[in-house]
Amino acid sequence: MSTAEVTLPARRHRQSALARAWAFVKRHALTVYSLLFFAYLMLPIGVVIAFSFNNPKGRFNYTWQGFTFKNWQQWNAIPNLQSAITLSLEIALIASLVATALGTLIALALVRYGFRGRGSTNLLVFLPLSTPEIVLGASLATLFLNSTSLHFNIQFGFWTILVAHVMFCISFAVVTVKARLIGFDRHLEEAAMDLGANEWRTFQKVTLPLIAPAILAALLLCFAISIDDFVVTYFNAGSRVTFPIFVWGAARVATPPQINVIGTAIFAVAVTLMLGNVFLQRVRESKGAV
Amino acid sequence: MGFFHRHRGLTPYLLLAPGMLWLTLFFLVPLGFLAYQSLQSGSIDFGYSFTWAWSNYSDALRNYRGQFERSFLYAGIATLIALVVSYPVAYWIAFRGGRWKNLLLLFIVAPFFVTYLIRTLAWETILSDNGLVVRTLDHLHLLGVLGQNGRILSTGTAVVAGITYNFLPFMALPLYVSLEQIDETLIEAAEDLYASKWRAFWRVTFPLSLPGVVAGTLLTFIPAAGDFINAQLLGSPSTHMIGNVINSKYNDLIDYPAAAAMSFILMAIILAMVLLYARAVGTEKLTG
Known part of the structure; x- marks a missing residue:
């Protein structure tokens, strides 16, 4: 009996927390899903960037071996x-x-x-x-x-x-x-x-x-x-x-990881240009111009 | 500018001339040459000559039927997955994006800014034999279903995964454009008339977004069916598509007539499917 009395409020509390979490997920399901989708989109890009700093032992740059700036410093060594x-x-x-x-x-x-x-x-x-x-x-x-x-x-x-x-x-x-x-x-x-x-x-x-x-x-x-x-x-x-x-x-x-270096560099330049464009549009819109 | 005033009817043709000439000379005429090449016979040592060799077509269909079927199967699955996966996101950006719309669209096209071949090689790392994806699938007992011999790389799953990812923006962008143009008061009206959210979506929002669905499906399916990079880098010879065969015939074996015949079969099947699909959906806005 006494255990039931002790656990009951706790259980109710947990239930409501769960219910609240469920309500949150239900209300924001689309947002949560979209964020997961963007994570999926970014995953290979993250891999490309990360492996530009890899220090591969063999001829192939497919497994992580250690961090180095060498590839960036000697980007044209190949x-x-x-x-x-x-x-x-x-x-x-x-x-x-x-x-x-x-x-x-x-x-x-x-x-x-x-x-x-x-x-x-x-x-x-x-x-x-x-x-x-x-x-x-x-x-x-x-x-x-x-x-x-x-x-x-x-x-x-x-x-x-x-x-x-x-x-x-x-x-x-x-x-x-x-x-x-x-x-x-x-x-x-x-x-x-x-x-x-x-x-x-x-x-x-x-x-x-x-x-x-x-x-x-x-x-x-x-x-x-x-x-x-x-x-x-x-x-x-x-x-x-x-x-x-x-x-x-x-x-x-x-x-060679230098391929990833160039890939990352092209990506960085393109994204900077596009971000600049988005920002410019924002400024123009806030000024009320066409 | 007096000339333009006297010959106003000529202006559009003068504007068109350089671009149209380029497209005619380097797109239409080459297709004619490819057609001519596809009916030649001979060998690389003695040269090819035009002999109305229709057998190039029947041989291609007979010898590479598997690759043809695989091309359309893989492209079809990838297109379907891309549609289902990106529709909710396009919807979210169009209706909930607010002032962040442009930034979110930038995220959608971001994969395009990493060289195609490099992002495909990245998938080789992600799907590698002891990687996280393979281990997770193993835990879920899905590895036997999706992979082969405990691997995902060099299976059809890897090729479809690569194709899906690589052409995803082609699907998401047209979907977003058509969803963004929908007048939200129409959806509100449906809900005011006691349609549930779900019913309002299927009866109002989705039909209005059909032009985007059609455009996205075509823009994804067509390049996917002709792709050979994913099958080459992520697959194995048993997952090769018709693009791999055309590429090796043309660039390695120098068997131009066979490659040309296969290109035309590929184009003809794609064209037929596009026409059937357009008729089924009933959209006449294909050419914008």
Whole structure:
């Protein structure tokens, strides 16, 4: 009897704590789940960053052996790594500039003008996005391989990689800029025209500043896609080695931790840029600007 | 600018010309060359010539049926998992994200900022034989179901896990975009009319998010079906997909006609599935 008297209040207390915990989980189930989801997303990234500080004994960097800064200090100690990164950066820079320029023009035509062949233009922009990369890579390589029979002698290398990257980046640029063009108020342009500005001046003074954020976003997106691309590049690179191709080759024989160093560095730069963008938007919104 | 005024009808074509020319020359024309290549016969030593060799297609289907089936099976499972796993999160960001929306979206796309091959290699570490994942699955007696010979690496499970992770943002982002556009007063109206939260979700929210579901599924399924990196790095020859075969035929064995024929079969199956799927769901907004 006495034990029951003693334990009863305690049990009731525990029950209510449990009930409260259950109520909390029920109310915040979606939040708890989402946080777990983000943990899952971040897990491999954490591994990549952690293993850039690993001190592997063998040729492979798959098990944790000890902490070191050595890989960061000697990031370019692996033969051919630095030249691979340089090539990747050059290609990404040029390809994103060219693809964004071409893509912005297409987006302007698609949103601003009604013209014959709009449907097929949309289709031609959409098709590369829905074609598996391996098909894009193999078909473009086939064109270059057969170029001799057309009396062009195209050698695989820098230019073939660049052509390929511009090709698969254009559609992404069109989609990004188009979304912004559809979203904005055309009356602003009409007002400028009413006030006597011609088409070019209206574009320069009204349209361009308004779509500038989208153009910047397209540039960043194309840069990111280009620098990360492996499949299409692998088919069209010949003997040139970009950073992803370097990683691919390394994965077969040895994975130096310097690969993780570069991966971490690219990640850090990209996240900083994106955070800056988020922050800028926040500032702009709080100022009440468009 | 007088020229533009006199020929206003020309302006859109001038804007389109450079980009469209690029896409035609380096996307459409190459597909034609690939088609031409797929009907050639011969050998690497004596060269290939065009002979209407339809047998390339039948041989590919006969000899690599397993790899074709595996491609669509793995891609299908990965797409389904990605949809189920990321829908609640997209919902959470769209309706509860508040002023943190943009930051949370940044987290969603963060994996894309780590080089594809490197993040796949990271999964090799995570799923390694004595790693936490394998030991946990062993405790739960799931290792025998999901793995083989006490391993997860080099099994189909590892390949599906890699594909799911690598293409997850392609699923989550379109889902978020379509959920974000939903007018919340519609959901409130349903609840005012005595629909339970659950019923309001299935009758109002989910149907309105269908464009995102369709876009996300396609954006995940198509690259997944053509992928060979996950199967190469996380799998074994018995888990290889059609992408692995195309890659080795093209780049290692220099058997261009076979690789070309397989590429076209892959594209044709994907196209057929996309059309069937689009018809089933009834969305005509595929091309935006």
